[in-house]
Amino acid sequence: MANFCLMLQYDGTRYNGWQRQGNTSNTIQEKLERILESLYGEPIDLNGSGRTDAGVHALGQIANFRIPRILSRYSCREILEYFNKYLPADIRVLGVEKADDRFHARLSATGKLYEYRIDCGEISNVFQRRYLTRIDEPLNIEKMRQAAAFLTGTHDFKSFCDNRRMKKSTVRTIYSIVLEEEDGILSIRYHGDGFLYHMARILTGTLIDVGTGDLPAGRIPAILEGRDRSLAGFTAPPQGLFLVEVYYPEQNLTS
Amino acid sequence: MANFCLMLQYDGTRYNGWQRQGNTSNTIQEKLERILESLYGEPIDLNGSGRTDAGVHALGQIANFRIPRILSRYSCREILEYFNKYLPADIRVLGVEKADDRFHARLSATGKLYEYRIDCGEISNVFQRRYLTRIDEPLNIEKMRQAAAFLTGTHDFKSFCDNRRMKKSTVRTIYSIVLEEEDGILSIRYHGDGFLYHMARILTGTLIDVGTGDLPAGRIPAILEGRDRSLAGFTAPPQGLFLVEVYYPEQNLTS
Numbered sequence: 354m355a356n357f358c359l360m361l362q363y364d365g366t367r368y369n370g371w372q373r374q375g376n377t378s379n380t381i382q383e384k385l386e387r388i389l390e391s392l393y394g395e396p397i398d399l400n401g402s403g404r405t406d407a408g409v410h411a412l413g414q415i416a417n418f419r420i421p422r423i424l425s426r427y428s429c430r431e432i433l434e435y436f437n438k439y440l441p442a443d444i445r446v447l448g449v450e451k452a453d454d455r456f457h458a459r460l461s462a463t464g465k466l467y468e469y470r471i472d473c474g475e476i477s478n479v480f481q482r483r484y485l486t487r488i489d490e491p492l493n494i495e496k497m498r499q500a501a502a503f504l505t506g507t508h509d510f511k512s513f514c515d516n517r518r519m520k521k522s523t524v525r526t527i528y529s530i531v532l533e534e535e536d537g538i539l540s541i542r543y544h545g546d547g548f549l550y551h552m553a554r555i556l557t558g559t560l561i562d563v564g565t566g567d568l569p570a571g572r573i574p575a576i577l578e579g580r581d582r583s584l585a586g587f588t589a590p591p592q593g594l595f596l597v598e599v600y601y602p603e604q605n606l607t608s
Numbered sequence: 609m610a611n612f613c614l615m616l617q618y619d620g621t622r623y624n625g626w627q628r629q630g631n632t633s634n635t636i637q638e639k640l641e642r643i644l645e646s647l648y649g650e651p652i653d654l655n656g657s658g659r660t661d662a663g664v665h666a667l668g669q670i671a672n673f674r675i676p677r678i679l680s681r682y683s684c685r686e687i688l689e690y691f692n693k694y695l696p697a698d699i700r701v702l703g704v705e706k707a708d709d710r711f712h713a714r715l716s717a718t719g720k721l722y723e724y725r726i727d728c729g730e731i732s733n734v735f736q737r738r739y740l741t742r743i744d745e746p747l748n749i750e751k752m753r754q755a756a757a758f759l760t761g762t763h764d765f766k767s768f769c770d771n772r773r774m775k776k777s778t779v780r781t782i783y784s785i786v787l788e789e790e791d792g793i794l795s796i797r798y799h800g801d802g803f804l805y806h807m808a809r810i811l812t813g814t815l816i817d818v819g820t821g822d823l824p825a826g827r828i829p830a831i832l833e834g835r836d837r838s839l840a841g842f843t844a845p846p847q848g849l850f851l852v853e854v855y856y857p858e859q860n861l862t863s
Binding site for chain 1: 617618619665692697698699700701702731732734735737739
């Protein structure tokens with residue numbers, strides 16, 4: 354089989370998230386698979402590195418598809434150009450590479466970087482408003498950093514997962530949480546080995562609650578220990594969230 | 609009279625331009641004047657530095673309004689906050705200052721800076737696509753710079769004006785035209801003493817025609833001399849154009 358890896362960028366505003374949901378929904382995976390089918394003349398499954406929720410954006414989503422070598426008649430360049438010719442303007446394929454046979458966008462991933470962008474300037478941003486969550490109350494970023502330090506490391510993040518029926522392990526490792534403010538925009542970057550359902554958004558809602566003073570930073574350890582979604586903060590809205598990068602062991606890509 | 613100067617930012621996408629057009633249209637001036645009227649309890653005229661067309665944006669539009677001192681009961685800060693409380697998210701007041709009695713946003717202006725943004729990257733931009741004009745053909749920026757040099761200076765810009773019934777002088781001075789490309793976005797900055805109807809957009813359309821090779825840069829002097837709109841290039845679409853800054857003699861603002 355030939356195995357192709359795609360790097361994708363999309364504005365999630367108009368979509369019901371990444372994952373295919375049947376014939377009637379409007380998802381990013383479906384848009385891409387429909388174009389793949391028209392390119393190769395037969396249905397092809399596209400594996401994403403993970404689902405992004407409705408309204409969430411991607412700067413560097415990764416996906417792969419496999420095709421029998423005998424059917425693999427297009428170069429990486431041709432595949433890229435075909436996608437970008439037929440995709441709507443809010444989805445772009447940034448790159449196509451040949452991948453190792455065993456490469457799988459989700460199963461091979463070793464980590465992800467998400468960024469949440471908050472508009473906390475004195476005057477709200479006009480031109481980036483679709484990609485920011487506006488917080489009017491002043492945010493104490495130092496306290497948010499203290500809370501972020503408690504969240505970093507290997508923990509059971511059950512309190513930060515909106516899927517109550519999650520039966521698999523809810524233990525994850527967050528390598529770092531970096532908060533940076535510039536020109537009235539606070540970006541929070543989460544680098545972790547994996548993220549539970551809504552995890553980046555609940556982490557953000559919790560940090561915002563700390564920033565506004567509604568929640569003391571020192572309560573984070575008890576929230577983690579409680580393993581109860583109701584202890585953590587709100588689920589921050591999707592429009593501020595970007596999947597920035599997906600990490601893989603180096604040998605997976607044979608470019 | 610008290611005289612207040614506003615600095616404004618707006619995303620022009622949803623609006624029929626700056627200028628009030630009656631009761632049924634949707635213009636930026638109307639939005640602002642309606643809020644001024646509700647603040648002071650009587651109709652107040654707002655003077656813009658100039659009209660921006662439907663779909664054109666502003667990073668730093670300037671406007672002023674006068675009010676009898678006896679009615680002037682709000683501070684600059686209160687005026688700013690009232691505007692930003694009631695304006696839609698795509699219009700923001702960035703600053704309010706007291707101005708010299710004689711200051712008039714349009715009549716006192718000595719120059720303007722417009723920027724046109726072109727998406728000429730190999731892969732079109734997902735997140736700024738609403739504020740860019742996409743050009744798929746490769747652009748020869750050196751040739752565009754040669755053409756820009758011919759346009760710089762004091763000329764009769766009648767060929768670059770879409771108002772055929774323009775009876776006043778069509779002579780204007782362009783101090784500089786600066787082209788810069790970064791990350792697949794070409795920005796063209798026009799600094800001039802004033803701009804005719806659609807002038808920044810026709811200049812841009814003409815430079816694009818030079819960039820794609822449809823028009824030799826050396827033809828610009830003849831286009832200027834011809835004083836005929838049909839000689840110049842197309843009128844570039846509004847969504848790539850920003851009014852960046854308006855210039856005044858320093859003594860006008862008494863902040």
